[in-house]
Amino acid sequence: xTMSLLTLLxxxxxxxxxxxxxxxxxxxxxxxxxxxxxxxxxxTYTQQGPTYNAxxxxxxxxxxxxxxxxxxxxxQVFKTGRCNxxxxxxxxxxxxxxxxxxxxxxxxxxxxxxxxxxxxxxGNAACARALFxxxxxxxxxxxxxxxxxxxxxxxxxxxxxxTVFNAQPNTxxxxxxxxxxPVSVFIGIMSEMCVTFGFVLMLNSRLAADLQxxxxxxxxxxxxxxxxxxxxxxxxxxxxxxTGHSLAIMMIDVDHFKSINDRYGHQVGDKVLRHLTxxxxxxxxxxxxxxxxxxxxxxxxxxxxxxxxxxILADRLRQTYAAMVMEFDGEVxxxxxxxxxxxxMHAGVEFISLIAAADQAMYRAKQEGRNRVVMHSFCLSQxxx
Numbered sequence: 001x002t003m004s005l006l007t008l009l010x011x012x013x014x015x016x017x018x019x020x021x022x023x024x025x026x027x028x029x030x031x032x033x034x035x036x037x038x039x040x041x042x043x044t045y046t047q048q049g050p051t052y053n054a055x056x057x058x059x060x061x062x063x064x065x066x067x068x069x070x071x072x073x074x075x076q077v078f079k080t081g082r083c084n085x086x087x088x089x090x091x092x093x094x095x096x097x098x099x100x101x102x103x104x105x106x107x108x109x110x111x112x113x114x115x116x117x118x119x120x121x122x123g124n125a126a127c128a129r130a131l132f133x134x135x136x137x138x139x140x141x142x143x144x145x146x147x148x149x150x151x152x153x154x155x156x157x158x159x160x161x162x163t164v165f166n167a168q169p170n171t172x173x174x175x176x177x178x179x180x181x182p183v184s185v186f187i188g189i190m191s192e193m194c195v196t197f198g199f200v201l202m203l204n205s206r207l208a209a210d211l212q213x214x215x216x217x218x219x220x221x222x223x224x225x226x227x228x229x230x231x232x233x234x235x236x237x238x239x240x241x242x243t244g245h246s247l248a249i250m251m252i253d254v255d256h257f258k259s260i261n262d263r264y265g266h267q268v269g270d271k272v273l274r275h276l277t278x279x280x281x282x283x284x285x286x287x288x289x290x291x292x293x294x295x296x297x298x299x300x301x302x303x304x305x306x307x308x309x310x311x312i313l314a315d316r317l318r319q320t321y322a323a324m325v326m327e328f329d330g331e332v333x334x335x336x337x338x339x340x341x342x343x344x345m346h347a348g349v350e351f352i353s354l355i356a357a358a359d360q361a362m363y364r365a366k367q368e369g370r371n372r373v374v375m376h377s378f379c380l381s382q383x384x385x
Contacts, residue, residue, distance in 0.1 A: 026078030036067030065095035117161035124154035146198025153191035224291035233351035248310035342376035
């Protein structure tokens with residue numbers, strides 16, 4: 001009964017957590033799973049003793065299996081946003097069939113305990129397996145803590161099945177003083193507590209990561225913001241100083257952006273910026289850093305890249321963006337970008353120097369007719385002439 005009440009309280013805790021964190025993935029499934037488990041345990045408790053309602057026992061076991069399936073769904077939704085909705089029904093169906101057979105049609109407490117324990121162990125092991133994955137900290141600690149709780153309970157259930165299997169016929173009872181019974185109850189309570197607190201820890205870690213992401217990204221485009229760009233630039237500049245590798249940078253400006261806003265409105269202007277972000281993120285390499293620098297200006301940091309290589313990538317981005325046609329409310333819009341490129345070999349490794357050099361090259365591209373890429377070294381050569 002204690003485990004049932006605790007599980008019911010944990011279910012309420014998860015529901016409250018879900019109300020406070022908004023649309024956090026997986027909370028609804030996990031809370032419903034805990035509620036079903038608590039109801040199943042409570043129904044089982046009412047049937048202690050030699051006389052019991054067979055169908056109520058079947059119902060309780062089915063609720064427990066369905067609740068475990070919902071917890072597994074909660075893990076899937078938390079990780080990916082998707083789940084297999086058939087799993088709770090499958091577990092509940094299997095539990096209903098085997099308990100109908102071993103409780104109602106052919107009563108056999110040994111067989112019932114063994115088959116139920118094995119099915120519950122399988123469900124808990126599946127939950128543990130879904131959580132033992134490689135993710136970044138601090139989420140990994142929360143995942144592995146919760147997974148370990150499921151794994152411990154799965155091991156206990158397997159040990160329970162083996163113990164009952166090895167027991168002499170007609171000597172085991174769910175209500176006897178056999179050592180496996182109090183041990184199962186105690187470890188079950190502790191595991192259920194750890195599982196629930198583990199999921200709350202997972203929610204907390206996810207929310208912390210989301211808040212950090214919001215602090216480091218531009219709300220409109222989803223690109224890095226200026227603050228996070230400067231942080232990455234400081235780190236990469238220090239690495240370049242240490243290793244001697246080159247660091248390149250692009251400054252990107254949308255051509256005639258003010259005219260786009262004046263003619264089509266700011267909502268279309270926002271869509272143009274998001275469109276450029278999408279094209280840029282598909283064009284750059286996985287270790288490059290794309291950020292919104294301000295207004296219609298964007299910046300890309302390119303580690304271990306020379307000015308010439310950055311120019312090639314920039315011109316590919318320019319051509320890809322210029323070739324794409326945007327349509328808003330039936331009107332076709334063509335947009336182009338101008339890009340300035342510099343690197344640490346010509347402008348120095350400091351971010352301020354790099355950004356100033358790339359900015360100078362970008363304005364040179366504007367002066368020469370827009371929709372083009374200009375290297376900072378070209379500007380220097382023109383000055384020397």
